Amino acid sequence: MPQLPQRIWADEDWERIQRGYSSRDMDDKWDVFTEGEVVFLHRSWTGYGVFAATFEPVDDGGWRVARAVVERDPERYRGTDDYDCLMLELVISTVVLGEPAPGLRAKLVELTRPKSGSADAPAGLVQHSALGLRSDS
Numbered sequence: 001m002p003q004l005p006q007r008i009w010a011d012e013d014w015e016r017i018q019r020g021y022s023s024r025d026m027d028d029k030w031d032v033f034t035e036g037e038v039v040f041l042h043r044s045w046t047g048y049g050v051f052a053a054t055f056e057p058v059d060d061g062g063w064r065v066a067r068a069v070v071e072r073d074p075e076r077y078r079g080t081d082d083y084d085c086l087m088l089e090l091v092i093s094t095v096v097l098g099e100p101a102p103g104l105r106a107k108l109v110e111l112t113r114p115k116s117g118s119a120d121a122p123a124g125l126v127q128h129s130a131l132g133l134r135s136d137s
Helices: 011-019 081-096 102-116 123-131
Strands: 030-035 038-043 049-057 063-070
Touching: 011 030, 011 063, 011 081, 030 081, 038 081, 049 081, 063 081, 081 102, 081 123, 102 123
Parallel strands: none
Antiparallel strands: 030 038, 038 049, 049 063
């Protein structure tokens, strides 16, 4: 991925990220697991791997995404560089960590509405379609 999230996750966040997230319901969209320092984000229904993000420690403390790859087969995932960067951070922040992330959510709606052809789609619908059950802020 040419664009990566710039966020530095705290050490406590990294500990939680390492525990992952397993979908619990049909409306959950993501399964997340970690092997070593690589975090894998898979679509829960299909099992397709969408992201693999390698984290590294930051000198002053915390963790950041050092590199990441994204699925580019349009039959499995349709994204763009800015959308991919946002989704990677959103899934980790909202689905795994359960954070409200209002700024990231607003950006998702801003990026998604024009592409969907529904400029007036409710924000909650846009978020739910991308994030699943953990889409409520």
